[in-house]
Amino acid sequence: MQLTVLLIILALLTVIGYQMGRSRAVASVGGRIVELHSVPSYHGFYVALWAGLPALLLFAFWGASEGWLVMQMVLSGLPDRLVNGDAQALGLLRADILNLAHGVATGREPDPEVVAAAERYLRLHALGDWSLLVIGCCIAIGGLLYARGRIDPDLRARNRVERTVNIALVICSLVAILTTIGIVLSLLFEAIRFFAVVNPLDFLFGTHWSPQMAMRADQVGSSGSFGAIPLFAGTLLITGIAMAVAVPVGLMAAIFMSEYASPGLRTWLKPILEVLAGIPTVVYGFFAALTMAPFVRDLGNSLGLSVSSESALAAGFVMGVMIIPFVSSLSDDVINAVPQSLRDGSYGLGATKSETIRLVVLPAALPGIVAAIMLAVSRAIGETMIVTMAAGLTANLTANPLDAVTTVTTQIATLLVGDQEFDSPKTLSAFGLGLVLFVVTLTLNMVALRVVQKYREKYD
Amino acid sequence: MSVAVTKSRYQSEEFSARLRRRYAAERRFRIAGMLAVGIASLMLVVLLGSIVSKGYTAFWQAQIRLEVTLDKQQVEERNYTALVRQALYAQVPAATDRATRRLLNDLLSSGAPYELEAMVNANPSIVGTTQTVWVRADDEIDQFMKGFIRRDVPEAERRLSDVKIAAIDALVAKGSIRSTFNTTLFTAGDSREPEQAGILGAVVGSALTLVVTMLLSVPIGIAAAVYLEEFAPKNRWTDLIEVNINNLAAVPSIIFGLLGLAVFLGFFGLPRSAPLVGGLVMALMTLPVIIIASRVALKAVPPSIREAALGVGASPLQTVTHHVLPLALPGILTGTIIGMARALGETAPLLMIGMVAFIVDIPGGLTDSATAIPVQIYMWADSPERAFTERTSAAILILLAFLILMNGLAVFLRKKFERRW
Numbered sequence: 001m002q003l004t005v006l007l008i009i010l011a012l013l014t015v016i017g018y019q020m021g022r023s024r025a026v027a028s029v030g031g032r033i034v035e036l037h038s039v040p041s042y043h044g045f046y047v048a049l050w051a052g053l054p055a056l057l058l059f060a061f062w063g064a065s066e067g068w069l070v071m072q073m074v075l076s077g078l079p080d081r082l083v084n085g086d087a088q089a090l091g092l093l094r095a096d097i098l099n100l101a102h103g104v105a106t107g108r109e110p111d112p113e114v115v116a117a118a119e120r121y122l123r124l125h126a127l128g129d130w131s132l133l134v135i136g137c138c139i140a141i142g143g144l145l146y147a148r149g150r151i152d153p154d155l156r157a158r159n160r161v162e163r164t165v166n167i168a169l170v171i172c173s174l175v176a177i178l179t180t181i182g183i184v185l186s187l188l189f190e191a192i193r194f195f196a197v198v199n200p201l202d203f204l205f206g207t208h209w210s211p212q213m214a215m216r217a218d219q220v221g222s223s224g225s226f227g228a229i230p231l232f233a234g235t236l237l238i239t240g241i242a243m244a245v246a247v248p249v250g251l252m253a254a255i256f257m258s259e260y261a262s263p264g265l266r267t268w269l270k271p272i273l274e275v276l277a278g279i280p281t282v283v284y285g286f287f288a289a290l291t292m293a294p295f296v297r298d299l300g301n302s303l304g305l306s307v308s309s310e311s312a313l314a315a316g317f318v319m320g321v322m323i324i325p326f327v328s329s330l331s332d333d334v335i336n337a338v339p340q341s342l343r344d345g346s347y348g349l350g351a352t353k354s355e356t357i358r359l360v361v362l363p364a365a366l367p368g369i370v371a372a373i374m375l376a377v378s379r380a381i382g383e384t385m386i387v388t389m390a391a392g393l394t395a396n397l398t399a400n401p402l403d404a405v406t407t408v409t410t411q412i413a414t415l416l417v418g419d420q421e422f423d424s425p426k427t428l429s430a431f432g433l434g435l436v437l438f439v440v441t442l443t444l445n446m447v448a449l450r451v452v453q454k455y456r457e458k459y460d
Numbered sequence: 461m462s463v464a465v466t467k468s469r470y471q472s473e474e475f476s477a478r479l480r481r482r483y484a485a486e487r488r489f490r491i492a493g494m495l496a497v498g499i500a501s502l503m504l505v506v507l508l509g510s511i512v513s514k515g516y517t518a519f520w521q522a523q524i525r526l527e528v529t530l531d532k533q534q535v536e537e538r539n540y541t542a543l544v545r546q547a548l549y550a551q552v553p554a555a556t557d558r559a560t561r562r563l564l565n566d567l568l569s570s571g572a573p574y575e576l577e578a579m580v581n582a583n584p585s586i587v588g589t590t591q592t593v594w595v596r597a598d599d600e601i602d603q604f605m606k607g608f609i610r611r612d613v614p615e616a617e618r619r620l621s622d623v624k625i626a627a628i629d630a631l632v633a634k635g636s637i638r639s640t641f642n643t644t645l646f647t648a649g650d651s652r653e654p655e656q657a658g659i660l661g662a663v664v665g666s667a668l669t670l671v672v673t674m675l676l677s678v679p680i681g682i683a684a685a686v687y688l689e690e691f692a693p694k695n696r697w698t699d700l701i702e703v704n705i706n707n708l709a710a711v712p713s714i715i716f717g718l719l720g721l722a723v724f725l726g727f728f729g730l731p732r733s734a735p736l737v738g739g740l741v742m743a744l745m746t747l748p749v750i751i752i753a754s755r756v757a758l759k760a761v762p763p764s765i766r767e768a769a770l771g772v773g774a775s776p777l778q779t780v781t782h783h784v785l786p787l788a789l790p791g792i793l794t795g796t797i798i799g800m801a802r803a804l805g806e807t808a809p810l811l812m813i814g815m816v817a818f819i820v821d822i823p824g825g826l827t828d829s830a831t832a833i834p835v836q837i838y839m840w841a842d843s844p845e846r847a848f849t850e851r852t853s854a855a856i857l858i859l860l861a862f863l864i865l866m867n868g869l870a871v872f873l874r875k876k877f878e879r880r881w
Contacts, residue, residue, distance in 0.1 A: 067729055162777045169691060172683035176705045176751065179744045183715060186722030249496045256493025272501050278863060280805025282834040283511070283856050286841045290849065291510045321503045328500075352482055354489035375710065382712020384808035385834075389841060409714050409808070416721065417811050434718045438711065445710040449703070 002129040006059065006136045014052040017144045021047030024151045038158035046157040049164055050147035055140040062132050070124045071097070074117050097121055187438055190431035197425045198226045203432055205229060209395035209406075211415060211426045226429050228436070230395035234405030238316040238387060239380040241401055245320025246380075247373055250327025257328070258335050259357055277325035285389030288318035293390055300402060308392065310404040315390040319380055327376050334368025334455070335361060371451040378444035382437060384409040408433050515853025521642035521655060522602040523594040524568060524631060526551065528576060530587050535580060540573035544595065551636055552627045563623050567631075569596040571656040594638065599654035599847035601628060605639065608846055645854060649820045650836065654847030657840075659855050661822045665735055665815070665830030666804060668823060672739020673746060673803050678796055680743075681750030682785075685792075688751070689758040690780050709748035716745045717812025725813060732814035733829040741809045746799040753795020757788040762881045790877030797870040801863050807834040833859045 018041075025043035029035040036043070071094060078093075093114070100118035151157075195203070206227020253273070257266055293314040300307030307313075338361050346356040362369070392404030393414060415430040526547035534543050548564055555561055572595040580587060603609050604620055605628075615622050631637045648658025684705075692698040720741035724730045730737050761784050769779040810816065816835050823830035831839070833855060840852040 064728065158775060162775060165777060166687075166691065169683050169687035172680045173687045173692070173701055175680055175744075176684065176708055176747060177701060179708060179719070179747070180704050182723055183711070183719045186719050186726075187715075190722055249499050252493050252496030253500055256490075256497050260490055260493055261497075269497055269501075272504055276500060276504050278801065278805075278867060279507070280807070280834055280859065280863070282805070282807045282837050282841075283507075283860070286837060286852060286856060287507050287510060289841060290514075291506075321500075321507075324500050324503075352486045354486045355482070357489070378710060379712075382714065384712070384714045384811075385838070388808075388811075389838065409712070412714055412718070413808065413811055416718075417816055431718060431722070434715060438715050441710065441712055441715075442707060445707050446703075449706050449710075 002133045003059070003063075006055075006133050009137055010052055010055055010059075010140055013140045013144060014048040017047040017051035017147070018044035020144070020148055021045070021151055021157075024148060025153075025155075025157075028151060029153050036153050037156055038161075042157040042161050043151055043155065045161045046155070047144060047147040047151070049161060051140050051144035053164070054143050055136045058136055058139060059132070062128075066125070066128055066132075070121060070128060073124055074121045077120060078117055079113060101125075183438065187431055187435040190428055191435040194425060194428035194432045198429070198432075202226065203228055203429075204436075207397055209411075211411075211429055224426060226425070226432075228408075228433065230397040231406060231408045231411055231433065232436075233397055233399070234312070234391070234395070235381055235407040235409075237312050237399060237401065237405055238319065238391060238407055239377060241313060241316025242319035242323055242380045243373070243377060245317055246323035246327050246376060249320075250324045250376075251331050251369065253324065254328040254331035254335060255357060258332055259353065259361075273325040273328055276321070277329070279322075281322065281383060281385040282389070284318050284322050285385040285387075288315050288386050288390035292318050305402060307402045308404040310390065310392040311402050312391065312405045313401040315387050316401065318390065319383055319386050322383070322386065323376050323380055326379060327372055330372035330375060331365075331369055334365045334372065334452075337368065337455075338364045367451050367455045371448040371455070374444050374448035374451075378441040378448070381444075382409065382441050384413055388413045408437050412437070511853045511856050515850060515857050517606050517608075518645060518847075518850040518854035519642050520606070520639045521644065522597040522605045523638055523640055524548070524551070524597050524601075525636040525638070526593050526595060527590055528593055529590045530580065532588050535587050538577070540576045540580075544568060544572050544576055551634070552630050554630060555623075555627060560623055563621065564627055566598055567601055567624065567627060569598050569655045570653055571596060571651075594640070596644065596655045597637065599845060601637075602655060603846050603850075604628060605637065608850075645851065649822050650818060650831070650839075651820060652818075654843075654845050654851060657848070657851060659833065659836060659858055661819060662831050662833045662836035662855070663858075665738075665819075665823050666832040666834075668735035668826055668830060669738040669742060669810075669815075669832055670800060670804060672736055672826065673742040674796075674800060676740065676743035677746045677750055677799070681747050681796075681799075682754050682792060684747075685751045685754030685758060686780060686785065689755050690784065691776065705748045705751050709752060712808075713745060713806055714808040714812065716741050717809030719744070720809060720813045731827050731829075733817050733819070733831075734827045735815075735823065735830045735832075736826040737813050738810050738815050738830075738832065739826075741813060742803040742806065745806065745809065746803045749799040749802065750792075750796055753799065754788070754792045757791025757795065758784060760791060760881070761787045787879070790873055790879075794870045794874045797866050797873070801866040801870075804832075804866070805834055805859065805863060807832075807838055810835050811838070833862070 022040045022044035024047075025036055025038075025040045026033065033040060074097060075090075075093075096114050097118050098121075100115060101121045203226050206225060207229045208225045208227045209230050211224045211226060253269075257269055261269060293309055293311060296311055296314040296317075297307045297309050300311075342360050342364055343356055346360040351359070387407045387410045391410055392406050393410065394404065395406050395411075396403055398405060412430045412433050415426060526544065527550060528543055528547040530543065534540075545561075545565055545568075548568060549555065549561055552564060555564055575595050576593065579591075579593065597605075600609065600619055601624075604611075604625070609618060609620050611618075611625055620628075628637065644656060645658050647660055648656060649661030651657040688698060688701065692701075720737055724737045724740055725732060730740075765783050765787065766779050769783045770776070774782065810832055815831050816839060817829060817831065818839070819829050819831055821828075837852055837855045837859065840848045840855060843849075843852075
């Protein structure tokens with residue numbers, strides 16, 4: 001509540017600051033704007049920035065650290081009996097305090113000390129919010145008055161405002177880098193914790209996957225096994241099926257659309273592929289699980305084959321359909337990038353259209369097409385919903401497309417869905433798989449993008 | 461006088477055979493192309509067709525008419541279940557013994573007493589009178605009325621017993637069962653009972669998520685694109701940023717989910733299942749899309765505009781904000797809407813951050829537990845009831861309607877403001 005109030009006050013103060021700065025700048029030269037170093041609106045922006053920016057930074061900093069800070073204060077006030085546990089007990093205690101504070105039932109009778117701590121947490125939180133409101137307003141008003149006092153015909157307001165904006169732009173463009181760093185760090189950090197329990201070589205080359213860990217030491221099957229080879233094999237099988245559908249269909253569709261189809265036909269065909277590309281993956285997953293899989297099973301059974309109801313074929317086929325527009329639009333780009341002069345030269349020698357395409361256009365476009373296929377493979381490997389809904393969960397090491405297989409993404413999704421403790425090898429193994437997935441897709445993308453770029457420059 | 465006609469070698473038998481073969485190859489190639497396009501179109505038709513044919517019935521719902529006598533004492537004891545059941549028994553006088561009546565209880569949705577209670581609460585003056593109310597039928601009755609449970613299969617294999625079917629027949633004969641537009645689907649949250657389940661909670665969850673996504677990714681994305689396209693010096697740093705953005709655009713979405721789980725939930729301790737976290741993750745995911753689209757739009761603005769602005773003394777920032785950005789805005793907007801549409805359909809990252817949960821309440825804020833439309837589809841698709849299959853397809857149709865709306869808007873904007881220089 002207080003935070004919303006603060007944001008509204010800040011917004012008001014910046015607007016007021018803009019008006020003040022503007023009118024004061026005009027007044028300082030008695031209306032002869034020519035004598036100002038910067039136009040009046042820059043003076044306005046200058047004051048507005050001073051009013052809004054420092055308080056906003058404080059607000060962002062507070063929002064990021066408040067929960068942690070308050071929790072530390074609460075924990076330091078608790079008796080040693082509760083706090084002196086290992087990291088896990090401490091985490092549990094934190095969760096209990098938070099749950100009590102937010103009125104979530106914890107299911108067991110809470111310790112009176114913990115109840116008191118929860119109340120303290122709420123109190124400190126409220127105190128923090130109120131002090132933020134007061135301090136934020138003070139800083140904003142102080143900044144506004146300071147900047148207003150500095151308004152002067154010679155003030156280089158434009159340069160200052162533009163420098164600030166420039167810095168903001170740089171920070172925005174760094175967000176993408178930060179995201180990548182965040183991905184790499186979070187995957188690495190959790191994966192290292194996983195590899196402390198499970199040998200990386202066993203993980204990468206083991207052939208048995210059953211991530212169930214026993215809760216108690218004496219339980220049957222107490223050690224899970226984390227050999228990821230069956231997952232990699234399953235992923236490759238489904239990706240292979242998807243590519244067997246998507247590459248020929250997508251490529252031929254691209255060739256037909258760019259070389260054969262009349263403009264009228266193309267205006268009809270292009271949207272069809274675009275719609276196919278725009279359908280959410282969960283819809284494909286539903287289609288694969290409820291329409292395609294039973295169809296494939298019944299078809300196989302009528303032919304006397306035994307087909308699993310979660311066959312790799314159904315999931316792979318639907319994934320292939322999903323990737324058709326991806327392959328065709330990328331190939332379309334590279335085919336169109338082949339210069340017309342190559343085609344004309346071929347026609348001039350008397351080649352038919354298909355001969356020109358097969359013997360001239362496609363070889364010229366080959367690097368681009370290979371890159372497109374690599375991007376499509378990377379996309380198929382990383383696709384989650386179709387396989388989660390339509391492929392199996394048991395890790396079979398098989399090359400039979402009629403069997404059920406599981407994939408890397410399916411396992412990540414099933415390992416992490418639902419409530420889980422954060423430091424069991426079972427949960428952490430998902431991050432190990434995520435790391436492998438990230439490295440593989442990143443490599444494919446990097447190589448493919450490099451090839452596309454190089455190739456594009458060739459004909460430019 | 462006759463001229464000896466010697467056939468040139470261009471008219472020889474071998475030549476025409478070769479030519480025929482080449483033309484045949486040409487035709488085959490062309491047909492292969494048509495076939496590819498045909499397969500793609502066919503799959504689209506099959507996909508949409510199967511979903512529409514499975515889903516359109518979910519927009520109707522069977523209701524049963526009851527003549528409820530709102531006995532004062534029963535109302536005060538909030539004994540609406542008994543009231544509803546008595547009214548039902550009155551509708552089917554043939555059922556007299558306890559066993560049959562117990563079966564009859566299943567004809568009504570378990571939510572029927574609550575419907576009645578809500579009606580009484582809204583208008584307390586009806587207590588003591590007899591009212592005609594239409595309450596929702598149980599999902600199996602609904603499926604039977606729609607013909608998905610067939611009466612010609614043996615009773616043991618049917619989900620409805622003969623007794624119930626007889627009761628339904630009696631109700632139909634009296635005109636006490638009707639099929640109405642299924643408003644529950646649009647006004648309720650999730651439920652374990654198909655006839656009480658609705659999509660509204662998920663729609664609100666998706667809307668909250670998208671608002672967060674938009675507020676973060678649009679300004680940051682446009683700012684980053686402006687910097688990279690207009691101000692950035694050409695050096696190794698900016699090259700790195702560029703490569704990085706292109707790669708991020710191709711990172712699997714589930715990886716972003718892992719990032720959200722480890723950083724936003726694990727490190728910052730934000731609440732699970734919250735649209736706030738979902739929005740943050742989606743923002744990081746759509747950011748590259750928006751940056752790339754915005755850069756294309758900025759690139760399309762001819763340099764002469766910039767040169768003219770700089771020539772009359774505008775600063776670089778003024779050039780961009782006064783001239784380049786307004787001209788590129790339609791293109792940026794189109795790219796943004798398409799990015800948002802993609803975020804709306806995305807499921808995998810939301811599974812990672814716990815937005816896959818059974819949530820009955822409609823979320824009221826950014827930190828409430830919520831789901832999103834695609835996640836709701838995912839969860840309903842797992843439910844065994846036939847009625848949920850139907851509702852899953854209906855939810856997909858609703859999701860597709862939103863997507864068509866957004867993409868239509870993007871196309872409209874492109875058509876209206878597109879400018880060729």
